Amino acid sequence: MQDVVEVRREPRSVEEIRGDFPILSRQVHGKPLVYLDSAASSQKPLAVIEAMNAYYRSSHANVHRGVYEISEEATEALERARTKVARFINARQSKQVIFTRNTTESINLVAYSWGWANVKAGDLIVLTTMEHHSNLVPWQLLAQRSGARLEFVPLTPEGLLQLDVYARLLEQGPKLVAFTQMSNVLGTINPVKEMIAQAHAAGAVALVDAAQSAPHLPLDVQELDADFVCFSGHKMLGPTGIGVLYGKRELLEAMPPFLGGGDMIRSVSLRSSTWNDLPWKFEAGTPAIAEAVGLGAAVDYLSALGMDWVRQHERSITAYALERLQTVPQLQIYGPLTEELRGGVVSFSLADIHPHDLASILDQEFGVAIRAGHHCAQPLMEHLGLVATARASFYVYTLPEEIDVLVQGLRRALEIFQV
Structure with missing residues (x-):
């Protein structure tokens, strides 16, 4: 199947880019949609929608099995998407790219497969206080079952990691360190390259949660020297239902399968089986073929924009x-207050207005979509002394005028609650 949408490669204005996103032309409650929840899930350009539509219209069949033409086309489309992702993150080989459902499944795959094979009673796993639940719960389960122990890197008042504590924890010889490259709450961008190098010097394996960073920052897994990197398609203009686990080949080769069934086997007898080569050893059953095609189109789109441009726009x-x-009275921002240290995420509270009430007012009166809640980071909320925050997050299609509408809505909320 041929790629159906050719994306322009010269620099483009944000206004022009917005024309590629059909949903941004709709209204909610009679107001133009102001979408400020891209950290939860980004919107999709026509290039992605049409690529998936073309696949279903012309080339859908199961992969890796059929010897007829459209099955071979579907297989080619799936594997071409894998190659695009590998190139996007600068993986050495496409077989190091494992397709999963999302970041959560990618981390669970490592925790169950690598973790069960390597983490024993008394071993140390080092995490941080700012982690998303997806990078906490799998390690908690592993620790409970293996007898390993968990320790955490705390935060400074500015929302940065206390790297001196990290260094002291590394002196204890952890088996694994796992941390986010960019906080989904604070927006903090962590110095993961240096942290990985320190972890390796201490003999630890390093996993990076790149769910928030892969869509927004240039990502070079070879430069980072990460052992595992996990991210999701739906946060980077792609469809839901597909994620990526990158791993160093020697680690992936040594790991046992995560799920059993079709496509991950080489041979099966009644009492034993042997496993397929990478990457298919970890891809049991029929994969998310159309979703992979969509992710490949999303990677094409971001690559055409240029990840340096994406980062520059989001800093601005x-x-x-x-x-x-x-400028909004009684508004408290959490995390670093300079764009150099954070990504396009701003969590805040406004007076004593509950974030859910705030989000409802913004939606119904101004058409503004923000996230309100604990953002799947309850330990971080506890550290901040909060139950929830409001969160606005930005992407390639966000305009300054949309920030102005948000601020207008916040001022209106103060009037409504008379605070």
Whole structure:
């Protein structure tokens, strides 16, 4: 199957980019949609929608099995998407790219497969206080079952990792360290390259949760020297239902399968089986073929924009958001207050207005979509002394005018609650 949408490669304005996203032209409650929840899930450009549509219209069949033409086309489309992702993250080989459902499944795969084979009673796993539940719960389960222990890198008042504590924890010889590259709550961008190098010097394996960073920052897994990197398609313009686990080949080769069934086997007898080569050893059953095609199209789209441009745009829009939000009375921002140290995510509270009430007012009166809650980071909320925050997050299609509408809505909320 041929790629159906050719994406322009010259620099483009944000206004022009917005034309590629059909949903951004709709209204909610009679107001133009202002979508400020891209950290939860990004919107999809026509290039992705049409690539998946073309696959279903012309080339859908199961993969790796059929010897007829459209099955071979489907297989080619799936594996071409894998190659695109490998190139996007600068993996040495496409077989190091494992397709999963999402970041959560990718981390669970490592915890169950690598973790069960390597983590024993008394071993140390080092995490951080800012982690998403997806990078906490799998390790908690592993620790409970194996007898390993967990320790955590705390945060500074500015929302940065206390790297001196990290260094001291590494002196205890952990088996694994796992941390986010960019916090989904604070927006903090962590120095993961240096942290990985320190972990390796201490003899630890390093896993990076790149769910928030892969869509927004240039990602080079070879430069980082990460052992495992996990991210999701739906946060980077791609469809839901597909994620990626990157791993160093020697680690993946040594790991036992995560799930058993079709496509991950080489041979099966009644009492034993042997496993397929990478990457298929970890891809049991029929894969998310159309979703992989969509992810490949999303990678093409981001590559055409250029990840340096993506980062530059988000730094600009985040700086503007920080400036404008700080003009709102009684508003508290959490995390670093400079765009150099954070990605396009701003969590905040406004007076004593519950974040859910705030989100409802913004939606119904201004058409603004933000996230309200604990953001799947309850330990971080506890550290902040909060139950929930409001969160605005930005992407390639976010305009300064949308920040202005957000600020207008926040001021209106103060009027409504008379605070």
